[in-house]
Amino acid sequence: MTTDQDLTMDGQPATAVFAAKGVDVTATKDRGVIKVVNHQGLNGERPMIGDRVTVHYTGKLLTGEKFDCSRDRKEAFCFNVGKGQVLKAWDIGVLSMQMGEVCSFLCKPEYAYGFNGNPEKIPPNSSVVFEMELLMFEGEILTDDSGIVRRIKVKGDGYTNPNDGSKVEVHLEGRCGGRLFDCRDVSFIVGEAEDKGVPLGVDRAMDKMQKGECCSLYLKPKYGFGSEGKPEYNIGPDRDIIYEVTLKSFEKAKETWEMDLPEKLDLAAGVKDKGNQYFMRGLYNQAVIQYQRIISWLEMECGFGTEQQKTIQSFLSTAYLNLALCFLRMKDFSQVVDNCNKVIELDESNEKALYRRGEARLVRNEFHMALEDFQHVLRVNPANRAAHGQLLICQNKIKEHHERDKKTYANMFQKFAEQDTKIGKTKRWRDESVRSGMNGKVGNKRRRRSQDCPP
DSSP: OOOGGGSEETTEEHHHHHHHHOEEOSSSOSSSEEEEEEEOOOSSOOOOBTOEEEEEEEEEETTSOEEEEHHHHTOOEEEETTTTSSOHHHHHHHTTOOTTOEEEEEEOGGGTTTTTOBTTTBOTTOOEEEEEEEEEEEOEEOSTTSOEEEEEEEOOBSSOOOOTTOEEEEEEEEEETTEEEEEEEEEEETTOGGGGTOOHHHHHHGGGOOBTOEEEEEEOGGGTTTTTOBGGGTBOTTOOEEEEEEEEEEEOOOOGGGSOHHHHHHHHHHHHHHHHHHHHTTOHHHHHHHHHHHHHHHTTOOOSHHHHHHHHHHHHHHHHHHHHHHHHHTTOHHHHHHHHHHHHHHOTTOHHHHHHHHHHHHHTTOHHHHHHHHHHHHHHOTTOHHHHHHHHHHHHHHHHHHHHHHHHHHHHHHHHHHHHHHHHHHHHHHHHHHHHHHHHHHHHHHHHHHHHSOO
16 A cells, blocks of 8 residues: 655655645645745746746656656646636646746645545545646736736735726826836726726726736737827837736626616617717727627617617617728728628618728728629719729729739740740750760661671
8 A cells, every 4th residue: 555655756755855845835824735946947026816827747646656747748738827727726836936947836635636536547635746847927918919918916806897887996007118107096987998098908907807906917009008109198109008007996887688778778879979089089999899888788689669679770880880980990901891791781771881891892902892882882872972983993903903913824824835935945955866866876886787797
């Protein structure tokens, strides 16, 4: 029968090494996770809650039996630390490590596989040892374009988050190049932070935060002060900035399922006006947030009676059209087409939707499809002078495209013909060389025969 002394470290029983050198890294100091450093890491910062970490690990029972190893699979393991995606011992232990550090953790069952263990590998109520190497870590990416990266300094309470329309109270500290330029307590409505001079990136991070959380937000220019910069803060154009944000409190707005249709329709009018104000100021990202709120409220509503149905359709059409216009200004042409398609599903002859889709398709070099859109616009409204102009542009583009193709193919065929001629000349030269060689050999043979013949 095996004992706890079967697993050794540096030639000594593992439990003795942990008892002598181990450090309790649990918050409650209940010795649930004991750490021994095998190889020191680089001096510097450690991972923060939510960071994306990459590790190699080997898991062993106290009997010395190995039950899992990333190196055996030749593939490092990635996860967001402190988010409950892995064993509790891992969330606690990795937060104590530095880049390049190798260490061992002795983990009690309640921090590892619990009372039941793992039927395949881990006996019930077993302590386990993990050797881990922290290969790298980086902040949590909150947007698809990596424009907002979060690093949590203090974890918040509970499991609820602000939503669009919530009233939040925060403490902000903004820095650019290490210089503090903004330090204040401020309250704002999520989705309308611009009204209080709060950058878009802070606004968009709100729905990921909990009350009491303190985090650093690393913002690219799109989510900071953009190409305009912020002269009052002495920040030039296209500068990355960092905001430390503490969410002190919030009042959550009603969710869609908590509102009846009349309430949604009442709110939609005000939100549409807010979106229009942002659009007129050139704040297209902020305008998009408002128009998308209308869609989230109404896209699944049917209404009661013809009038209510028309009102819903009107709000939706306007929201989709305005989104298309915003995305057209932002040069996100795929989104323009998608939102125009939504309008055309509701009204196949909507002049604005057809025109804006045509504009997007023209920029995407989809000339024939753009031509069809502008032709459709003119069938709906023959007096649309802008569509006439765009139609001519499409026709010229198609003509230019055909001319380029014609030249391309002409040059291609000419090259093929030249190549065929060159190959033909080479072949003829080879044939002539072969015939010449053969004639020479025949002549030599005849001469040899004549010499061999008796006189």
